[in-house]
Amino acid sequence: DWDDIPPSSALEVISEEEAVQIIAEPLLPIQSSTLRDYVDHSETLAKLVHLGVDLSQVEKRQKAGQLLLTLDFEKDVKKILLFLKDVGVEDNQLGPFLTKNPYILGEDLEALETRVAYLKSKKFGKSEIAQMVSRAPYLLLFSVERLDNRLGFFKNELGLSVKKTKDLVIRLPRLLTGKLEPVKENLQVCQIELGFQHNEIQQIVYKTPKILTASKKRLKQTFDYLHNIMGIPHHMLTRFPQVFNSKLLRIRERHMFLAFLGRAQYDPAQPSYVSLDQLVSLPDEVFCTEIAKASMQDFENFLKTL
Numbered sequence: 565d566w567d568d569i570p571p572s573s574a575l576e577v578i579s580e581e582e583a584v585q586i587i588a589e590p591l592l593p594i595q596s597s598t599l600r601d602y603v604d605h606s607e608t609l610a611k612l613v614h615l616g617v618d619l620s621q622v623e624k625r626q627k628a629g630q631l632l633l634t635l636d637f638e639k640d641v642k643k644i645l646l647f648l649k650d651v652g653v654e655d656n657q658l659g660p661f662l663t664k665n666p667y668i669l670g671e672d673l674e675a676l677e678t679r680v681a682y683l684k685s686k687k688f689g690k691s692e693i694a695q696m697v698s699r700a701p702y703l704l705l706f707s708v709e710r711l712d713n714r715l716g717f718f719k720n721e722l723g724l725s726v727k728k729t730k731d732l733v734i735r736l737p738r739l740l741t742g743k744l745e746p747v748k749e750n751l752q753v754c755q756i757e758l759g760f761q762h763n764e765i766q767q768i769v770y771k772t773p774k775i776l777t778a779s780k781k782r783l784k785q786t787f788d789y790l791h792n793i794m795g796i797p798h799h800m801l802t803r804f805p806q807v808f809n810s811k812l813l814r815i816r817e818r819h820m821f822l823a824f825l826g827r828a829q830y831d832p833a834q835p836s837y838v839s840l841d842q843l844v845s846l847p848d849e850v851f852c853t854e855i856a857k858a859s860m861q862d863f864e865n866f867l868k869t870l
Contacts, residue, residue: 599623599632608637615645616659617666628666635669644669647676651704652694665701675707682708686715692734700737714740721751722766736773747776750783758787760798768805775808786812794819796830796840804840818843818851821866825856 599619603609609632613619623629635641645658648668653661662669668676683693697703703711718739719729733739739747754760754775760768769775775783786808790796794815801807807815822828822838829836830843842855852863 599629602633606633608632608635608641611637611641612659612662615662616656618659618663621663622666625666631670632666641669643673644671644676647673648697651680651697652690653698657698661698661701665705667705668701671705676704679704679706679708679711682711686730688730688734692730696734696737696740700741702741703737706741711740714744717744721748722769723762724766724770728770732770732773736777739773739776742777746780750776750778750780753780753783757784758791760802764798764802767802768808772805772809775805778808782812783808786810786815789815789819790840794828794830800830800832800840807840807844810844815844817867817870820870821856821858821863824866825858827856 599609599622603613603619609619612632622632648658648661649655680693683696684690688696715729715733718724718732719726722729722732724732751765751769754765754768755762787801789812790801790807791798819828822843827836827838829838830840831837832839838855842851846855848863849860852858852860856863
């Protein structure tokens with residue numbers, strides 16, 4: 565999954581001395597394969613478990629187990645916990661957060677503080693930073709240069725204002741942590757294969773940032789159905805881009821039902837106009853009674869014929 569790939573830098577944060585120690589003292593006896601076996605011998609692990617860290621998940625992450633076994637709770641871990649609380653990670657979220665990103669416990673505190681200071685200097689508010697860090701747990705592993713380059717990329721590539729760029733990454737902070745290649749590819753797909761204009765792409769991405777990380781195949785299939793089968797023009801898709809986040813099956817079933825009833829009218833100039841928003845976001849019951857003017861039973865019966 566997109567969120568769960570630690571940045572390569574997560575593994576480069578261990579200094580030479582520490583790396584040598586890890587290799588020099590095999591803390592994990594050969595026969596033992598799980599961190600749980602160490603909880604009795606390691607105060608650090610015992611306290612992390614108490615916080616709610618799931619060791620079975622941590623040990624799946626490359627080098628994370630060795631890292632935890634080299635840390636001293638009082639000396640290394642406590643200050644990072646206090647830092648995270650200060651950033652705004654809630655007490656009950658510390659365990660889940662460290663399960664996802666145990667590497668932060670091996671980071672240099674000053675480097676972490678510098679990254680938060682950078683975000684503050686870019687006028688991200690305290691609660692916004694807390695929200696971003698909670699939703700993109702690897703965020704603070706990245707250098708200031710990287711964060712700066714990322715913000716610059718979205719600002720320039722999409723032609724967004726500083727405020728809109730901030731707003732974009734507050735809503736989808738993993739744009740700052742994930743790989744850029746898929747994002748660039750999706751922008752290309754929107755422009756070249758789907759035929760959207762630059763200003764339309766700008767609006768689409770700003771309204772639904774998830775389009776930047778969606779599967780290209782799904783984007784194309786959804787567009788093909790909406791545009792070529794339902795006849796929705798580009799400017800309407802730009803107005804309701806959230807339709808791209810919907811399952812194609814749902815769009816298809818509802819469109820076919822409306823077409824069957826003679827109600828598939830997506831032109832706002834017509835009296836029986838159905839907006840794309842209504843088509844995809846209403847619960848089945850409301851969609852049936854208000855849009856299709858039919859019963860749930862009618863809809864269910866119709867679906868059986870497909």
